[in-house]
Amino acid sequence: MTLLSESELKQVSEAIDRIERDTDAELVTVLAAQADDYRYIPLLWASLLALILPGALLFFTGWLAAWQLLLVQWLTFVVLAVVFRIPSLTSRLIPRSVRHWRACNLARRQFIELNLHHTVGGTGMLIFVSEAERYVEILVDQGISSRIDDSVWQSIVDTFTEDVRNGQVLEGFLTCIETCGSLLKQHVPATHERNELPNHLVVLP
Structure with missing residues (x-):
């Protein structure tokens, strides 16, 4: 069972397509139902x-x-x-620190498993959401972090986290992608056409 409908998944994919036309960044989005079963x-x-x-x-x-x-x-x-x-x-x-620790670990595993650390120029970028933990994180490879300070992403994460708390996951994704796209277009502009990684939203059960 997906957390978003097919039409909503398509909207996320189209938003990624739009911003990647103007940047060398390879953007991947991941939505997890929860980071752990906490058995x-x-x-x-x-x-x-x-x-x-x-x-x-x-x-x-x-x-x-x-x-x-x-x-x-x-x-x-x-x-x-x-x-x-x-x-x-x-x-x-479950203490909040434990929930966020598990979500943080899952985000980093996804960054590796989806090969975001192997893009040309180190321009991989992950927007990760774990819905049950109300956790949002943006991870970028060195090709982006060398041009955009990591602190810049925090306000975007804070806004997205509030959207997730309010049950507005789709709206949060679209706003986050567009905001990130503006920054990437300015600091990591497109130098040639490429698409190394899939643009669809990866949904984890």
Whole structure:
């Protein structure tokens, strides 16, 4: 199941086509549903609470025998491991730093896997979005970073991130692509016609 409709995917592809006519940059866009399934998170929290809660009960009441303590710990772990798998609860258990760390790692893997580091002149550029984490990042190769300071992309990322938070993923992509296109046209203008990488939006489930 794609995160955007076929017509919306086509709009993104057409936007990339337009800006690449005026720049040597090779732009690739990636949209991920989420950066990780976080299956370990419910188990981690269940394990932690299974150790703490029965121990606290023993400390305050003193009535648990050793075998009863183990039983309560196992029951606590099993119940919480199941309950914490409810998606709405799981998302609340994941620290923001962990979500962004996983999304950041995925963005860098995509940059390598899509061969953005092997373009002629080092002009690869990735616009990456992970919807579940509300995470947006722009990664560029040395051919672009040597001409445009990395800090320039931050305001574009901030605007796009707000669009993602508001559920306006398509609008965010189109605005981001056009804004980046203006900068690339100015600082990395087209010197010859080429198209090394696919222009369609890469969607990760």
